[in-house]
Amino acid sequence: MAALAQPAYPRAMQGESACPAPERVPERMTRPAANAAPAIEVLSAEKVFADGTRGLAPVDLTVREGEFLSLIGPSGCGKSTLLSLIANLAEPSDGRLLWWRGGFEGVGAEGRRMSVVFQDATLMPWLRIAANVRLPLDLAGVKKVQAAPRVQAALDLVGLGEKGRSYPRQLSGGMRMRAAIARGLVTEPNLLLMDEPFGALDEFTRNKLDADLVDLWWRRSLTVLFVTHSIYEAVFLSTRIVVMAARPGRIFAELAIDEPHPRGDAFRRSPRFADYCQRLSALLTEASLASDPSNAEAHP
Numbered sequence: 001m002a003a004l005a006q007p008a009y010p011r012a013m014q015g016e017s018a019c020p021a022p023e024r025v026p027e028r029m030t031r032p033a034a035n036a037a038p039a040i041e042v043l044s045a046e047k048v049f050a051d052g053t054r055g056l057a058p059v060d061l062t063v064r065e066g067e068f069l070s071l072i073g074p075s076g077c078g079k080s081t082l083l084s085l086i087a088n089l090a091e092p093s094d095g096r097l098l099w100w101r102g103g104f105e106g107v108g109a110e111g112r113r114m115s116v117v118f119q120d121a122t123l124m125p126w127l128r129i130a131a132n133v134r135l136p137l138d139l140a141g142v143k144k145v146q147a148a149p150r151v152q153a154a155l156d157l158v159g160l161g162e163k164g165r166s167y168p169r170q171l172s173g174g175m176r177m178r179a180a181i182a183r184g185l186v187t188e189p190n191l192l193l194m195d196e197p198f199g200a201l202d203e204f205t206r207n208k209l210d211a212d213l214v215d216l217w218w219r220r221s222l223t224v225l226f227v228t229h230s231i232y233e234a235v236f237l238s239t240r241i242v243v244m245a246a247r248p249g250r251i252f253a254e255l256a257i258d259e260p261h262p263r264g265d266a267f268r269r270s271p272r273f274a275d276y277c278q279r280l281s282a283l284l285t286e287a288s289l290a291s292d293p294s295n296a297e298a299h300p
């Protein structure tokens with residue numbers, strides 16, 4: 001199994017600009033090919049909760065390998081519900097899902113590993129950072145001596161290489177979120193599911209983590225499914241954005257961000273960025289109007 005930290009990724013999620021030095025950039029990349037293999041297929045999946053709430057109308061969605069796909073939409077449109085189906089934390093009431101073209105029992109095999117990072121870092125306060133990051137390996141029965149270098153590599157990758165012996169209370173909010181990401185990365189996932197991971201952070205810290213995350217995604221050929229409420233964040237990070245509408249939760253529109261990677265501040269300041277944000281904002285306004293309860297009968 002490949003080690004997490006490799007010389008090619010020394011600056012990922014550290015204190016510097018996320019833009020790597022030109023000589024390190026292997027190639028410029030836009031979107032993964034439309035015919036890239038599917039990592040996740042959501043096939044007419046629906047979710048009706050025990051109290052009768054229709055969290056998701058039948059949804060069809062393919063997440064292709066190498067995509068950075070963001071879900072955005074008004075509150076209650078089913079973003080977290082869809083993510084929880086994909087994470088297999090909940091089952092669809094109808095329809096089905098495929099993970100790497102197979103059932104969930106195949107998840108965890110080489111090339112089919114998946115991790116989830118939530119908005120709350122959910123670190124155990126009584127455990128040091130290294131022990132928190134090691135938890136998924138402990139659960140998988142990996143011996144401490146084998147886990148130690150993998151934990152250190154994951155911490156290095158998110159810029160917390162020196163913080164393994166600290167306790168969560170000794171870290172800032174941004175650092176705690178980095179630790180949660182390290183815990184997500186320690187199993188060397190191919191697919192990272194992220195539910196508003198930076199939603200509670202100030203804008204400066206959030207921009208920095210966004211830049212470092214997209215750098216990490218690009219350099220490690222990850223597939224990321226990312227839930228956010230932020231237009232700027234979605235445009236900056238994504239290769240494709242799926243806009244959802246509520247009542248019932250459903251896919252409303254899509255927007256491809258055909259912008260090469262790596263992305264940095266130059267993209268954020270460019271007219272193209274502003275144009276994408278305006279287009280996404282217009283789609284969100286339409287999605288919000290379509291989510292109005294008075295329109296519910298149009299989507300029984």
Ligand SMILES: Nc1ncnc2c1ncn2[C@@H]1O[C@H](COP(=O)(O)OP(=O)(O)OP(=O)(O)O)[C@@H](O)[C@H]1O
Binds near residue numbers: 051075076077
């Ligand atoms: N366990 C549950 N029981 C009943 N209804 C639920 C349950 N979980 C979610 N819902 C409802 O399903 C719908 C979708 O919820 P979900 O949390 O997926 O939306 P969301 O888009 O993630 O919202 P937000 O942006 O506010 O986090 C909402 O109407 C919500 O109230």
